[in-house]
Amino acid sequence: MFDDLRGFLAHLEDLGQLKLVKDAVSVKHEIAAGMRKVSDNQGPALLFENVKDYPDWRVLGGLFATRKLVALGLGVPQDEMLERYMTLEDKRIAPEIVATGPCKEIKWTGDQIDLTKLPIVTHASKDCGPYVTIGMQVGKDPDTGIRNLSIHRMLVLGKDKLSLWAPADHHLGRMILKAEEQGKGLPVATAVGVEPSIVVASQARVPYGIDEFHVAGGLRGGAVKLVKCETIDVEVPAMAEVIIEGVTIPGERVPDGPYGEYPGCYSDAKQAPVLKVTAITMRKNPIWQTALTGMPVTENHTLIEYGNAAVVYREVKKIVPEVKGVNMTPGGTFRHHVVIAIKKRAENEGRNVILALLSMGIGLKQVIVVDDDIDPFDPMQVDWAMATRFQADKDLIVIPRLACSTLDPSCPEARVTAGMGIDATAPLKDHWRFEKVEIPGVDQVKYI
Ligand SMILES: Cc1cc2nc3c(=O)[nH]c(=O)nc-3n(C[C@H](O)[C@H](O)[C@H](O)COP(=O)(O)O)c2cc1C
Ligand SMILES: [Mn+2]
Structure with a gap:
């Protein structure tokens, strides 16, 4: 399996499933336009190497634009995906905590924290702003300390504030409410740019109280390596490209939207919790990953x-x-x-x-x-x-x-x-009345 996102990208490049884009593109709509095109045209994934205003960054989009790309991410033949996914989802391998990792190569704390320095993409025409759309959120239950891994979009509200759209019927939303009832914020870390089995595991429909990193371990056939955050008591994938650490502000809500949502329509502004960012760490020469949503099929x-x-x-x-x-x-x-x-x-x-x-x-x-x-x-x-x-x-x-x-x-x-x-x-009863009409000998016909 892949050690990190970069390992998967190298594999896709070998297969002709990754296009390195040299054209200059803006984070506003232009990256998303390419992602829409590859989502509608069976790939490939796109690595934008020339992003206007962000010379230090590469932006990856449409990594899972097609079902084939998801299957490649898990290394499973496409026609066996459901069966294999179910077996692997049940395997469960616990993550391993390691001392440090590449996601710590660069650290922004205190006044250095500035979300506007990240190439966060604005996708659909009526989206209210730039969104982090494929961040792996890691939170812990305030009572048990058991981790949860999921994806929730985040709107940039300023240099160190993000919305966090995690409704109560999702596990992270429940944790935020539980912490608020105790008068506390919930520490939440967001990992952007991780290897595919972690992303797929974040979508497993496992019950509350199951740490999806155990599912990721099963999917990839080996423990995910996690490191401790700098400013909060949460662990994150050591090989991630970027980590955004933060704590929700108890009771605070902001309008989040409109946003071009997965049904293919815009959702109204919803009241979303707010995350105060406490640190940002990243790899050298980082890759920012973004995901498209909107009209199916997208990632x-x-x-x-x-x-x-x-x-x-x-x-x-x-x-x-x-x-x-x-x-x-x-x-x-x-x-x-x-x-x-x-x-x-x-x-x-x-x-x-x-x-x-x-x-x-x-x-x-x-x-x-x-x-x-x-x-x-x-x-x-x-x-x-x-x-x-x-x-x-x-x-x-x-x-x-x-x-x-x-x-x-x-x-x-x-x-x-x-x-x-x-x-x-x-x-x-009377089943013969519903039988398909069949002609004998069709398989033996050799003249056409
Ligand atoms: C690219 C992508 C973006 C997503 N964005 C959101 C989101 O903004 N809000 C949300 O509640 N769920 C979102 N989801 C779905 C949740 O991540 C998913 O339902 C997850 O399983 C929830 O985890 P949980 O079962 O631990 O609550 C997104 C999924 C994907 C693949
Ligand atoms: Mn969960």
């Missing part, structure tokens, strides 16, 4: 696919042991829509699957269940199943007002959604 979608598909697969498996496929669909942002293929052996198993998935609260609003003779990844076959095996009056389930982690603008209020289930499995 905000590809990175989330397998964490979501895994938790859905496991939930379905509890009800129907023979799960043939789980397709979190790209148009459904890899969060909202799923197609499940099952081998059903009791009449209403599909309905149980629908209820179980809609009640998970992970953002699902549309669940389609098909039989195992349908490829859930083929929209034509799924449509055919709906055309011939589904009747809306008896096979459609609508559940109003579910609590749900979502930024979908069609929701009646924040974090509330209706759920829809479509049971497009054929009845077991």
